[in-house]
Structure formats: C-alpha cells, structure tokens
Amino acid sequence: MTIILHSLCGTDTKRPFSPHCWKAVMALSHKGLDFVERPVPFTEIPALENGFSRTVPILNDNGHLVSDSFAIALYLEDTYPDRPSLFKGEGGKAMARFVEGYTQTVLQAALMPIIVMSIHDILPEKDKAYFRESREARLGRPLEEVVATRAEAEKAAFPGKLEPLRHMLKFQPYLGGDSPLFADYILFGALQWARVTSGSLPLSADDPAMEWFGRCLDLFEGRGRHVTAA
Amino acid sequence: MTIILHSLCGTDTKRPFSPHCWKAVMALSHKGLDFVERPVPFTEIPALENGFSRTVPILNDNGHLVSDSFAIALYLEDTYPDRPSLFKGEGGKAMARFVEGYTQTVLQAALMPIIVMSIHDILPEKDKAYFRESREARLGRPLEEVVATRAEAEKAAFPGKLEPLRHMLKFQPYLGGDSPLFADYILFGALQWARVTSGSLPLSADDPAMEWFGRCLDLFEGRGRHVTAA
Numbered sequence: 358m359t360i361i362l363h364s365l366c367g368t369d370t371k372r373p374f375s376p377h378c379w380k381a382v383m384a385l386s387h388k389g390l391d392f393v394e395r396p397v398p399f400t401e402i403p404a405l406e407n408g409f410s411r412t413v414p415i416l417n418d419n420g421h422l423v424s425d426s427f428a429i430a431l432y433l434e435d436t437y438p439d440r441p442s443l444f445k446g447e448g449g450k451a452m453a454r455f456v457e458g459y460t461q462t463v464l465q466a467a468l469m470p471i472i473v474m475s476i477h478d479i480l481p482e483k484d485k486a487y488f489r490e491s492r493e494a495r496l497g498r499p500l501e502e503v504v505a506t507r508a509e510a511e512k513a514a515f516p517g518k519l520e521p522l523r524h525m526l527k528f529q530p531y532l533g534g535d536s537p538l539f540a541d542y543i544l545f546g547a548l549q550w551a552r553v554t555s556g557s558l559p560l561s562a563d564d565p566a567m568e569w570f571g572r573c574l575d576l577f578e579g580r581g582r583h584v585t586a587a
Numbered sequence: 588m589t590i591i592l593h594s595l596c597g598t599d600t601k602r603p604f605s606p607h608c609w610k611a612v613m614a615l616s617h618k619g620l621d622f623v624e625r626p627v628p629f630t631e632i633p634a635l636e637n638g639f640s641r642t643v644p645i646l647n648d649n650g651h652l653v654s655d656s657f658a659i660a661l662y663l664e665d666t667y668p669d670r671p672s673l674f675k676g677e678g679g680k681a682m683a684r685f686v687e688g689y690t691q692t693v694l695q696a697a698l699m700p701i702i703v704m705s706i707h708d709i710l711p712e713k714d715k716a717y718f719r720e721s722r723e724a725r726l727g728r729p730l731e732e733v734v735a736t737r738a739e740a741e742k743a744a745f746p747g748k749l750e751p752l753r754h755m756l757k758f759q760p761y762l763g764g765d766s767p768l769f770a771d772y773i774l775f776g777a778l779q780w781a782r783v784t785s786g787s788l789p790l791s792a793d794d795p796a797m798e799w800f801g802r803c804l805d806l807f808e809g810r811g812r813h814v815t816a817a
Contacts, residue, residue: 446676448683451764456682458754459689524688534681 359393360385363405363415366396367479372584374476374553376465376546379581380426381414383542386577388433388440399484426546427457430539443539456532456540463518464547470507471515473500475555479587512559519566526565530572537576545573549581556586589623590615593635593645596626597709602814604706604783606695606776609811610656611644613772616807618663618670629714656776657687660769673769686762686770693748694777700737701745703730705785709817742789749796756795760802767806775803779811786816 362385364378373379373396385392397405402413409415410424416432423432431450434443444450473492477500480488489500496503522544525532532540548570551558560567574582592615594608603609603626615622627635632643639645640654646662653662661680664673674680699722707718707730719730726733752774755762762770778800781788790797804812 442678444676445678445681446674447679447764448672448675448768448770449678449681451675451759451768452679452682452686452762452770454755454758455686455689455751455762455770458751462750462754520692521685521688524692525684528684529681532682532685534677538678538681540678540682540685 360390360419361417362392362394363402363413363417364394364396365402365413366398367476367484368398368481369479369587370396372396372479372553372587374479374550375413376460376550377412377426378414379546379549380539380542381416381429382580383545383573383576384426384430384433384443384539385416386580387443387537387539387542388437390433390437390440398481399487400481426543427454445533445538449533449538449540453538453540453543456543459521460543460547464544465550467511467515467518468547468551469496470503470511471559472551472555474504479554515559516561516564516566519560519564522566522569523564526569530569537573541573545570545581549574549584553584553586590620590649591647592622592624593632593643593647594624594626595632595643596628597706597714598628598711599709599817600626602626602709602783602817604709604780605643606690606780607642607656608644609776609779610769610772611646611659612810613775613803613806614656614660614663614673614769615646616810617673617767617769617772618667620663620667620670628711629717630711656773657684675763675768679763679768679770683768683770683773686773689751690773690777694774695780697741697745697748698777698781699726700733700741701789702781702785704734709784745789746791746794746796749790749794752796752799753794756799760799767803771803775800775811779804779814783814783816 362381364373364382365375366373373394382394403411405415406417406422409422412424414424414426414429416423416429423429430443444453477485477488493499529535531537532544548558592611594603594612595605596603603624612624633641635645636647636652639652642654644654644656644659646653646659653659660673674683703722707715710718723729759765761767762774778788788797
C-alpha cells in the first residue's frame with residue numbers, strides 16, 4: 358500500500374520545482390503520511406495514470422486519484438481527519454482560497470517574468486519547445502522579450518508585494534497562527550518555485566518574509582531546504 | 588444593560604465612515620447583539636471613556652472596554668461563543684490577520700490618495716486641521732498634491748488589486764465560504780470607507796468584487812447600504 362505523488366521536474370529529477378506540487382508535498386508531510394514523490398517533465402504528464410489529468414500534482418492514494426493541489430489538500434483533510442489538520446476549521450478552509458488567490462494573481466504573476474528563462478533552461482529539450490510555446494502564448498511575447506522588458510521592474514517591486522504577509526507576521530509566526538497550515542504551504546510553494554529554478558529570491562535575508570520562508574524550508578526535516586537550484 | 592460602540596463621523600453623525608469602526612459594527616451585527624453606535628469626530632476621541640484609547644472603535648460592553656477592531660472581534664468571539672462564529676475555528680482566526688494585512692497595506696493604502704480630500708471635506712472645522720496635519724505628515728506632502736499626483740493612477744490601478752478576491756469568488760460567495768465571517772467585514776470596511784466618504788468606488792458594477800460588496804451591503808437588513816455619502 359503506497360501513496361504516490363506525481364510531480365514536476367526538469368532534466369534533474371532531484372529538483373522538483375512546481376509551486377503546486379510543493380503544496381501537495383508539504384500537505385502530505387503535514388499529515389505525516391508516507392509517500393513516494395515521482396517527478397516527471399512537462400511532456401510526460403499526459404501519460405501519467407492513463408491520462409487522468411493534464412496537470413500535476415496527481416495523487417494516487419492506493420488507487421484513488423486526485424489532481425489539483427487544493428483538491429488534494431481537501432481530500433487529505435477528509436480522508437485523514439485524525440492526523441494534524443491542514444485548515445483548522447471551516448473558516449481556515451475558506452480563507453485558504455483567498456491566500457491562493459493572492460499567491461497566484463499577485464506573487465506568481467510577478468515572479469514569472471523574473472524566472473521564466475531559468476525555468477526554460479533547466480528543462481529537457483522536448484519540454485523546452487512545449488514550455489516556450491505555451492508560455493509565450495500566455496505572456497503575449499517571446500520569453501526573452503518578457504525578461505528584457507519586465508524582469509528588473511518586477512524584481513524591484515517584489516518585496517512590496519509581501520506587505521500583507523509582513524503585517525500578519527507582527528502578530529503570529531505563520532498564516533496558520535502558532536504553527537503552519539495549508540495556507541502557509543500555498544505561499545511557500547510560490548517562493549520555493551522561484552528558489553529552486555533560479556537559485557535566489559528578490560528579498561533580503563533580514564526581511565521578516567524571508568525569515569518566515571526559512572521556517573517553512575526547515576519543516577519536515579528540511580524537506581524544502583534539501584532541494585536546491587542546480 | 589447596553590453595549591455601546593464609539594465610532595467616527597464627520598459633521599454628519601448619520602454617516603459614520605471609519606473602515607475599522609465598520610468592521611466592529613458588522614461584527615456586533617453578526618453576533619446578533621443589540622448595541623448603540625455613537626459616532627464622534629476625530630477630535631472628540633481622546634475624551635471618550637476617560638481617555639481609554641486614542642483611536643476608535645471603542646466597545647463598551649456593560650463596562651468592559653475594548654479598543655481596536657480585531658481585538659473587539661476576538662473579544663466578541665470569546666464572550667459570546669454560543670452566537671454565530673466570526674472566525675469558524677482557529678485557522679479562520681489566524682488567516683483573518685492576513686486578510687487584515689492585505690486590506691490595510693494594499694487596499695487602504697491605494698484608496699487613501701483617491702479619497703483623502705473627500706474625507707477632509709466632510710469633517711467639522713477643528714477636525715479638518717487635525718486631519719490635514721496628521722495625514723500630511725504620514726503621506727509626506729500636502730493633501731492637494733497627493734490627490735493631484737496620485738489619485739488618477741491609483742483609481743486606474745485599483746480594480747487590479749482585487750484580483751485575489753475575484754479568484755476566490757470563483758469558488759465561494761464570501762471569504763468565510765458559504766456565508767460571511769469577520770474576514771469579509773475587514774475587506775468590506777475598506778470599500779465602505781471609500782463609498783461613504785466619496786460616494787463611489789473605482790470599480791464597475793458588473794465586477795464580481797462589486798457584487799460581493801453588494802452582498803455585504805445587504806447584510807443585517809442593509810445596515811451598510813443605509814449609510815450613504817452626503
């Protein structure tokens with residue numbers, strides 16, 4: 358009986374980098390479940406689990422399949438209610454969707470122009486073509502032009518976008534309060550995506566937001582910290 | 588036995604406008620508690636309840652005094668546990684601090700240059716002097732210059748700042764999930780502040796964020812909607 362998490366990597370299977378897969382890794386670890394992470398490149402996702410999903414993460418819990426990181430967290434909370442909660446109540450579950458909104462529409466949108474070439478460069482050749490085509494369609498211009506026109510401005514503006522987190526950190530060490538919850542892993546996933554693909558974050562070491570990120574990297578025997586950029 | 592909420596107004600006591608006081612009004616209404624709201628101008632706050640707090644809201648629950656909107660919500664949750672919950676669990680309580688951070692550092696910071704003269708203009712004369720001096724110190728320049736240099740750009744950028752809310756509204760009608768919680772009242776307070784002082788919001792009527800705001804205005808027999816700009 359095994360729990361398998363299908364996740365995403367480039368040429369190096371030891372460096373899974375998807376923000377959404379990191380959320381699932383942290384959620385499984387939070388629940389204290391044994392699982393095997395199996396990272397694959399973008400172009401191998403459609404063949405996973407007989408074409409179950411176009412995106413990872415995909416969870417296979419002894420034959421039960423779930424895709425989408427938030428759906429996986431909800432599934433784990435329902436299926437393993439006696440293990441540490443990922444939401445601590447219905448309010449926490451609902452507000453985690455707002456944290457997801459902030460993370461995706463503010464942070465990930467800002468990080469993409471900064472790290473898009475770093476992501477491209479760590480992919481195997483056939484993934485590079487897929488990635489370039491799909492992301493250039495989404496971003497509306499060649500990747501090199503996205504970086505040339507937007508990366509420096511986004512880097513400079515990035516620290517300011519974490520002000521909501523810094524305000525919160527005046528009152529408590531985690532989004533979950535005294536200890537982390539799934540909402541922390543949502544935000545962690547975005548910063549870990551940038552860290553693993555590009556090797557750095559546009560934040561200073563003494564920033565309270567970086568200190569929070571450091572605490573998350575240390576969780577679960579340093580599961581996040583052990584994965585570094587090439 | 589009476590619950591009194593000291594709040595903030597300009598010359599017209601029927602138009603309380605403080606975002607923080609609106610959070611407390613909505614929290615008391617959510618708990619189904621009878622209370623009397625007593626709005627005063629800025630310069631009368633120091634004399635309230637024998638100088639208890641430099642800021643409103645101040646709650647007087649039969650002699651027990653509490654200031655600060657979040658502290659008031661926590662007090663109500665602890666003191667009236669059998670009435671509808673404002674947080675629905677410890678996770679919701681913790682994440683409401685993040686919503687507070689987003690609302691204050693992103694939304695209120697953006698709205699201030701847009702509405703600062705509207706606020707000034709509805710104040711009694713002695714409040715105008717206090718408001719101008721304290722806000723010009725905070726904003727670093729004359730109010731008229733803040734408006735002239737920043738208001739139009741902030742108006743244009745404002746709809747984009749609600750993207751985290753719009754993402755969330757794809758999944759649920761309120762930050763609290765199926766029904767509103769204190770986190771909704773936090774965000775509501777910021778928009779109600781702009782609506783009551785300036786008469787409008789820099790959002791289009793068919794924006795899902797405006798539809799959410801409309802649902803909040805309708806709560807508690809239209810408590811928020813009954814208060815309009817002069």
